[in-house]
Every structure is written in C-alpha cells, then in structure tokens.
Amino acid sequence: MPPQKKTADLLNESLNKRILVELKGNREYRGILEGYDHPHMNLVLRNAEEAKDGEIVRKIDRVIIRGDNIIYISP
Amino acid sequence: MPPQKKTADLLNESLNKRILVELKGNREYRGILEGYDHPHMNLVLRNAEEAKDGEIVRKIDRVIIRGDNIIYISP
Amino acid sequence: MPPQKKTADLLNESLNKRILVELKGNREYRGILEGYDHPHMNLVLRNAEEAKDGEIVRKIDRVIIRGDNIIYISP
Amino acid sequence: MPPQKKTADLLNESLNKRILVELKGNREYRGILEGYDHPHMNLVLRNAEEAKDGEIVRKIDRVIIRGDNIIYISP
Amino acid sequence: MPPQKKTADLLNESLNKRILVELKGNREYRGILEGYDHPHMNLVLRNAEEAKDGEIVRKIDRVIIRGDNIIYISP
Amino acid sequence: MPPQKKTADLLNESLNKRILVELKGNREYRGILEGYDHPHMNLVLRNAEEAKDGEIVRKIDRVIIRGDNIIYISP
Amino acid sequence: MPPQKKTADLLNESLNKRILVELKGNREYRGILEGYDHPHMNLVLRNAEEAKDGEIVRKIDRVIIRGDNIIYISP
Numbered sequence: 001m002p003p004q005k006k007t008a009d010l011l012n013e014s015l016n017k018r019i020l021v022e023l024k025g026n027r028e029y030r031g032i033l034e035g036y037d038h039p040h041m042n043l044v045l046r047n048a049e050e051a052k053d054g055e056i057v058r059k060i061d062r063v064i065i066r067g068d069n070i071i072y073i074s075p
Numbered sequence: 076m077p078p079q080k081k082t083a084d085l086l087n088e089s090l091n092k093r094i095l096v097e098l099k100g101n102r103e104y105r106g107i108l109e110g111y112d113h114p115h116m117n118l119v120l121r122n123a124e125e126a127k128d129g130e131i132v133r134k135i136d137r138v139i140i141r142g143d144n145i146i147y148i149s150p
Numbered sequence: 151m152p153p154q155k156k157t158a159d160l161l162n163e164s165l166n167k168r169i170l171v172e173l174k175g176n177r178e179y180r181g182i183l184e185g186y187d188h189p190h191m192n193l194v195l196r197n198a199e200e201a202k203d204g205e206i207v208r209k210i211d212r213v214i215i216r217g218d219n220i221i222y223i224s225p
Numbered sequence: 226m227p228p229q230k231k232t233a234d235l236l237n238e239s240l241n242k243r244i245l246v247e248l249k250g251n252r253e254y255r256g257i258l259e260g261y262d263h264p265h266m267n268l269v270l271r272n273a274e275e276a277k278d279g280e281i282v283r284k285i286d287r288v289i290i291r292g293d294n295i296i297y298i299s300p
Numbered sequence: 301m302p303p304q305k306k307t308a309d310l311l312n313e314s315l316n317k318r319i320l321v322e323l324k325g326n327r328e329y330r331g332i333l334e335g336y337d338h339p340h341m342n343l344v345l346r347n348a349e350e351a352k353d354g355e356i357v358r359k360i361d362r363v364i365i366r367g368d369n370i371i372y373i374s375p
Numbered sequence: 376m377p378p379q380k381k382t383a384d385l386l387n388e389s390l391n392k393r394i395l396v397e398l399k400g401n402r403e404y405r406g407i408l409e410g411y412d413h414p415h416m417n418l419v420l421r422n423a424e425e426a427k428d429g430e431i432v433r434k435i436d437r438v439i440i441r442g443d444n445i446i447y448i449s450p
Numbered sequence: 451m452p453p454q455k456k457t458a459d460l461l462n463e464s465l466n467k468r469i470l471v472e473l474k475g476n477r478e479y480r481g482i483l484e485g486y487d488h489p490h491m492n493l494v495l496r497n498a499e500e501a502k503d504g505e506i507v508r509k510i511d512r513v514i515i516r517g518d519n520i521i522y523i524s525p
Contacts, residue, residue, distance in 0.1 A: 004465055004485030007492045007514050015079055023146065024475075024519075025099075035079035039490060040114060041516065042082045064082050064148040066116065069099075071473065073514040090154055098221065100174075110154035115189060117157045139157050139223040141191065144174075165229055173296065175249075185229030190264060192232045214232050214298040216266065219249075240304055248371065250324075260304030265339060267307045289307050289373040291341065294324075315379055323446065325399075335379030340414060342382045364382050364448040366416065369399075390454055398521065400474075410454030415489060417457045439457050439523040441491065444474075 011036045014075040021045070023069045026053050031063065033075075041067030086111050089150040096120070098144045101128050106138065108150075116142030161186045164225040171195070173219045176203050181213065183225075191217030236261045239300040246270070248294045251278050256288065258300075266292030311336045314375040321345070323369045326353050331363065333375075341367030386411045389450040396420070398444045401428050406438065408450075416442030461486045464525040471495070473519045476503050481513065483525075491517030 014033050021029040021043060031048030043065045050058040089108045096104040096118060106123030118140045125133040164183045171179040171193060181198030193215045200208040239258050246254040246268060256273030268290045275283040314333045321329040321343060331348030343365045350358040389408045396404040396418060406423030418440045425433040464483045471479040471493060481498030493515045500508040 005494050006485045007487050007494060009485070010494050010512065010514055027146070029147075035081045035084070037082050037114065039487065041492075042116075044080050044082060044085050060147075060149050062085065062150055064085055066142070066145050066147065067516070068143075068518075069146055070516050071477070071519055072479075072510075072516065074510045075512055102221070104222075110156045110159070112157050112189065117191075119155050119157060119160050135222075135224050137160065137225055139160055141217070141220050141222065143218075144221055177296070179297075185231045185234070187232050187264065192266075194230050194232060194235050210297075210299045212235065212300055214235055216292070216295050216297065218293075219296055252371070254372075260306045260309070262307050262339065267341075269305050269307060269310050285372075285374045287310065287375055289310055291367070291370050291372065293368075294371055327446070329447075335381045335384070337382050337414065342414075342416075344380050344382060344385050360447075360449045362385065362450055364385055366442070366445050366447065368443075369446055402521070404522075410456045410459070412457050412489065417489075417491075419455050419457060419460050435522075435524045437460065437525055439460055441517070441520050441522065443518075444521055 007041075008038050010075060011038075011073070014073075017075060019043075019045070020074040021065060022071045022074075023065070024071060025069075027051070027069075029063070029065060031060075034062075037067070041070055041073075043067070043070075043073070082116075083113050085150060086113075086148070089148075092150060094118075094120070095149040096140060097146045097149075098140070099146060100144075102126070102144075103129075104138070104140060106135075109137075112142070116145055116148075118142070118145075118148070157191075158188050160225060161188075161223070164223075167225060169193075169195070170224040171215060172221045172224075173215070174221060175219075177201070177219075179213070179215060181210075184212075187217070191220055191223075193217070193220075193223070232266075233263050235300060236263075236298070239298075242300060244268075244270070245299040246290060247296045247299075248290070249296060250294075252276070252294075254288070254290060256285075259287075262292070266295055266298075268292070268295075268298070307341075308338050310375060311338075311373070314373075317375060319343075319345070320374040321365060322371045322374075323365070324371060325369075327351070327369075329363070329365060331360075334362075337367070341370055341373075343367070343370075343373070382416075383413050385450060386413075386448070389448075392450060394418075394420070395449040396440060397446045397449075398440070399446060400444075402426070402444075404438070404440060406435075409437075412442070416445055416448075418442070418445075418448070457491075458488050460525060461488075461523070464523075467525060469493075469495070470524040471515060472521045472524075473515070474521060475519075477501070477519075479513070479515060481510075484512075487517070491520055491523075493517070493520075493523070 031045030034044040103126040106120030109119040178201040181195030184194040253276040256270030259269040331345030334344040406420030409419040478501040481495030484494040
C-alpha cells in the first residue's frame, strides 16, 4: 500500500491558509482555515467571503460551515 | 500539527453573544446563543428573529434550531 | 466554559406547555408538549393544530412528530 | 424533571387501535397498529387505507411503513 | 405491553410469498420474497415485475431492492 | 424461520457475472461484478456501460459505484 | 466465496493515477488520486479539473471531494 495523503492531512496542512469551499446550491466560501472537525468536515474560517453564482454576497469575520453541505474544499 | 479552533471552541466563545444562523431554504436566524448540542449543532437562541429572503418574518423569544438544516453559523 | 442551556433543558422546561413546531414544507404545529425523545427530537403533542401556509388545516388530539422534519421548536 | 409521555409510550398505548400516519408527498395511511420498530418508527398496520391528496387510492390488508418517510402519527 | 407484530415478524411470515413493494418516485415492485436484511430492509425478490405509474415496465428474474427507497411493503 | 437468501448471498453468487444496477436519476449500469462492500452496497464493476434514459452514454473499464444511489441490483 | 476486489482495493491500486469522479448535479472531476478516507470515500486529488455538463469549468491544484456526493469513481 503506497503512502497516501488523507483528507485530514490536507486539512492540517491548510490550517491558517486561505481555502475555497464549494457548497451545494452554488454557494462558495473563501477564507482562512482556523480549524475543522474530523470526520464531519465542519470548518471554521476567518476573513471569509460568501459568493453566490460567482458574486460576493457577504463578508463574514468568522464562520462555522457545516460539513454536510460541502461538495469540495480546495486549499 | 498547529493549534486549531474547532467548531465547539467557537460556539463556546459565542455563548451569550449574538450570532447569525443561515439555514437551507433562504432562512436566517439572529439571536443570542444560549447553548448548543455537540456534535449535532442544535442551537438554543433567545431574543431571536427569523428572516426569509432578507425580511424579518417573525420574532421569537426562544427557539431550538435543529442542526440538520444549518448551512453556516457566524458569531 | 460558561453554563449553557442545552436543547434538552429547554424541552424539559417546556413539558406541559404550549409550543410551536415548524417543519419542512411550510407546516406548523402548535400543541402542548407531553414528551420528547432525545436526541432524535421526536415530539409528543396534545391538543394540537396543524397549519399549512398560515391556515389551520387540522386539529389533532394527540400527535407524534418525527424529529427529522423539524426546522425549529419555539416554547 | 416532570414525568413525560415518550413516543414509545404513545405507540404502545395505540397497539390494536386505529391510527393515522402522514407521510412525505401528501400520502396518508389509516389502519390498526399491530407493531412498531423502535427507534426507527417502522410501523405494521392492518386493515389499512392509503389516501393521496385526500382520496382513498388503495386498501391494503397488511402493510409495513418505513419510519423514514413519516411526518407524524396520530392515534 | 401487549404482544406486537414487528416488521421482522411480518417479513418472516412473507418469505416465499408474493409481496408488493412501493418505492419513492412512483415505482412499484411485485415478486416473491426470498430474503431481507434487518434493519436495512433491503429485499431479495424473485419473479419480479417493476411497474411505473401503474404500467409494468420490466420483468426481472431476481432483484435486490435497497431499503432506503422503500415507502411501504405489503405482503 | 425458513431459510432465506440475503442480499450478501445473492451478491456473492453474482461475483464475476454480469449484473444490472439501477441508480436514482434514470441511470443504469451493466457490468461484471468484481466485488462489493457490505453493508454499504458499494460495487466494483468491470467492462461496464452507463446508460441514461435507455441509451448507452459511456463505456467504462472499471468503476466503483456508491451504494447510496442504488435503487436495485439485478443479477 | 470467490476472491473479490473491494472498493478499497481498487482505490488503493489507483493511488497516484488519474481517475474520473462523477458527482450528483452533472459535475465531473478528473485528477490524480493522492488519498482517500475509508469508508466515507472522501478523495484527495491533485492536478484536478472540474467539468460541468461536459465543459471544463475550473482547474484546481488540489482538492478534497466529499464522498457523499459521489455517484461513481472510475480509475
């Protein structure tokens, strides 16, 4: 079995870095990853922006995003 | 592994403070966080307001919000 | 960690009192809370009324509401 | 903590009595409760009728209803 | 607590008998019950027919139906 | 309790044989069953074809199908 | 019981190889598999491309895809 990079490894490397989070319903969040719950994939972001259909609709100091609605996370 | 801020840490810091809760179906609640269930993310708010599509539709003294429908929580 | 009011605390205080239950699909129930299952949030109400889009559509002596469909509960 | 009537208590009292079961998708079943699975809320009914949008669409001698789709049960 | 007929009892009695299975999306299956998984309610049927909106659309020698999509089962 | 054929028995008998898998959203896969995860019903197929609304839309050498989306499996 | 190829076997063989991932909502990802979580099927891809309705809509260096939304994975 070759070594692999698990979800938790990549989330760990992304702590304190800017990530992109795509949710169901064409919602997108960008912000700095402060923490995450494993394995739920709930995320804590700071300095976040919410975009809908490509437009920034809200700026949010700090936000908890429920993992349930996440499609993908990109560091 | 750098220190991180977990969901429960941020919810803890938000106790007795005003938070914004966005639910599926364009519903939004604002109110003072009195408690939460971990890891379900069920919330107890007081002095809450429900908004739909940006308009306040109801004022609610106290409310239990099921975590299932939550998209994000912003302290 | 400050003291908090958990979902179960608030449900407990609401026993034998009138509550409002909002379900998915614009359904609303009002009735006297006789009991609940934790953590499923299934509820037993008596002297209940079902409203749809704001109109009372049914009166129900006693009803078990599955927690799955609940958006919020307001004591 | 005052005594309460749990879901299972009310289902127990309803054994061998006629109940009404409302499912998602405007389906309704009426029949005599023969048994239930706890906590799934799967039900066994006999002498059942299925109604859709208020009209009886089928008579069923015996039926197992999956708890997943249930909105409420009324004894 | 009066004796009751649980879901598994009724499925057991129905082994090797013809049953009707109603799924979400107006699909219906009829066939002889060869086995089931408890508590998932996955079913194995033989000599089965699939109907959609009341018309037979396929005959299937043997079929595994996932319990997830089942609304009701009628022996 | 009469002997029964469980889901896992039928999947086992179907190893290295051609099966039909119907998914939600009118998708259908045909291919040779190489393995399955129990009880998730995730499947590994080889020499597979994907059909949508009755037309073959893709040929796939090997494919993992998530059990979640499966409606039925027919050996 | 004949030997079989489980989901985890096939994912293991696919490490560091290009895979195709089909998600609900007509989304498709192609990229090199760096790791996966078992049994959630969350995936880590690098050099990934997102396609929607057959068109490449985004290039992503690294991405975590939640297993929940996956329909199939093809190595």
